[in-house]
Amino acid sequence: MSEQPQSIKQSEGTSFYTVSGSGKLYGLENQLVHVLAEANQTNQLFELVLITGGKGAYFPLHCHEHLFETIFVLEGKLEVILDGKKYMVTAFDYIHIPPKTIHGYRMHSHKTRFISYTLGGKMTDVYQQIGKKLKRNEWPMTDLAFDAASFEQAEKESDLILMHGIRQLSNTTKPSVLFHSLLPQAVQPYVLEAGEGKQYIVDGQLHELIATTETTGGGFTHFVIEGAKGKYFPPHYHQVHTEALYCVEGKMNLQLNGEDICLMPGDFAYIPPYTVHSYEFVSHSNKFLLLLLPGKIEQLYEQFEEAQSPSICPYFIQEGNLMIDRETSSQYDLVFIEKG
Amino acid sequence: MSEQPQSIKQSEGTSFYTVSGSGKLYGLENQLVHVLAEANQTNQLFELVLITGGKGAYFPLHCHEHLFETIFVLEGKLEVILDGKKYMVTAFDYIHIPPKTIHGYRMHSHKTRFISYTLGGKMTDVYQQIGKKLKRNEWPMTDLAFDAASFEQAEKESDLILMHGIRQLSNTTKPSVLFHSLLPQAVQPYVLEAGEGKQYIVDGQLHELIATTETTGGGFTHFVIEGAKGKYFPPHYHQVHTEALYCVEGKMNLQLNGEDICLMPGDFAYIPPYTVHSYEFVSHSNKFLLLLLPGKIEQLYEQFEEAQSPSICPYFIQEGNLMIDRETSSQYDLVFIEKG
Structure with missing residues (x-):
């Protein structure tokens, strides 16, 4: 029996394709957020962003009530704090962040990049609230320092809970742990090294x-x-x-x-x-x-x-x-x- | 005045172009060496190899009398020992190894890759002596363990001096230093972080x-x-x-x-x-x-x-x-x- 493509029932969603560098763009303190997929394009299933930043760029400790987040590192060195533990991750390492996990990061090389899927909410709303919408790829963005009032707004309107305000993660600690583990059998945060x-x-x-x-x-x-x-x-x-x-x-x-x-x-x-x-x-x-x-x-x-x-x-x-x-x-x- | 390309004096050398994946291929213990440029193609000026290896792959501590070596990391995590100091380097970090510098490495992720220029000699001769020439990309190469006799031959015939035999670099140490420095003003070994x-x-x-x-x-x-x-x-x-x-x-x-x-x-x-x-x-x-x-x-x-x-x-x-x-x-x- 041959089943022809044209006989297949179409779902509500429409396939799409985002070319590298296109999509909405937000500037955060020393970071750029490229939106590759938004909730309204994915039937509210997920969002995908590419985050590129400079040495020292960070996101303060926070957690989400409902958002499930994943991070896949593409380039550079990223210090991640995950439920109080500190990891230094590099290209192709994976970070698994279920809802209610306290997490934050700091970039340790000049061009650090990762992609992050978020499921169960709209993380792009947060970027809109705490960042600045950019028309084109512009650099440097010295005027885009994190601002307490914007984070307060994000806490009210989005699924974001800050832990200690927006103060930076300590810059003096020297993270050195490179994690290696088998996958757990339950929903819990973990870091998986490349391969x-x-x-x-x-x-x-x-x-x-x-x-x-x-x-x-x-x-x-x-x-x-x-x-x-x-x-x-x-x-x-x-x-x-x-x-x-x-x-x-x-x-x-x-x-x-x-x-x-x-x-x-x-x-x-x-x-x-x-x-x-x-x-x-x-x-x-x-x-x-x-x-x-x-x-x-x-x-x-x-x-x-x-x-x-x-x-x-x-x-x-x-x-x-x-x-x-x-x-x-x-x-x-x-x-x-x-x-x- | 217009100077036309055709009026330009041709030198002895001929330009060439090597496509990724082509070129001679040697297998070492858990590593593959792709030759991108050989001394006889570059007017004896330099050679270029791409080395890909698995977690734990290593090259024992050694030095060269005349060879000037450079390493540019493309992927993975590489522990490098350079004149007794240990560094953990990742993508786009650079390692500068003048002649007579004692050095060695161990790979710390499953797919670690770097390219290495060598100037002032033929490092490909060493790979020929200590490795196995492969016809095609084959994996795994479990039968390609380092062999003391081959290293002895390389020591006699090539510019390679082993420090402590071919025993592995210690597997238990946890390198954690990420180096950062301005370039020195003299010929000396150094590690330069990406960017x-x-x-x-x-x-x-x-x-x-x-x-x-x-x-x-x-x-x-x-x-x-x-x-x-x-x-x-x-x-x-x-x-x-x-x-x-x-x-x-x-x-x-x-x-x-x-x-x-x-x-x-x-x-x-x-x-x-x-x-x-x-x-x-x-x-x-x-x-x-x-x-x-x-x-x-x-x-x-x-x-x-x-x-x-x-x-x-x-x-x-x-x-x-x-x-x-x-x-x-x-x-x-x-x-x-x-x-x-």
């Missing part, structure tokens, strides 16, 4: 689990996907799951709802349910951050081979043909479009 | 000096060049200087000896004297590592504005038209090709 998540080999690609149904209370699953040039994932859609795809490294030809899109570093794609998509890796070394909401889909991974050792050079994994049983995969909301 | 070099704004591009005539004894100058989309450096050549260009981030359209080349991350270009070249930045954020031999050319930079603060978002620097005085620039071996 320390459980990894599966899926058709010669490496899929690493960095947040699971267990650690998100079923809210979402988070993967890092790496692959070699030429690796192709055939057309499929999800009936329930929404997919968010951010290009960390490399280049992907994504076919999204019949449109050909080239995802380069910094680009983002939003894929709601019932949207047919397929992709092909174009660079020698490709790394993508994939968010799927709700959770559960990762149970499908038990079908695949667990990687014996963590990824060192993903582009060396070249073997494999996609051998997912179509009936089994559809139980996990991965529906392949067969060729007629 | 800590002296920076000049050259026609809206940011040029950062990471090794100078002083720190290399006149041997070479090392820059990191960053720029926004659309920035163009017009056709020029050097009468004395050889140029080596490695793409760290972004995309460059390079015109090299009349040929159009697209440099992507991991790609390398070799530009000998009297080779006309020009370039244009294509991505929103571009970062290139530039080596020029011999030193001296950086004195030209005194013509330019010193950046007031280190680079945070280079692509915000958009202003400026190239206003280098042609007569002055030619004194520093930067000869522009004027349009007729």
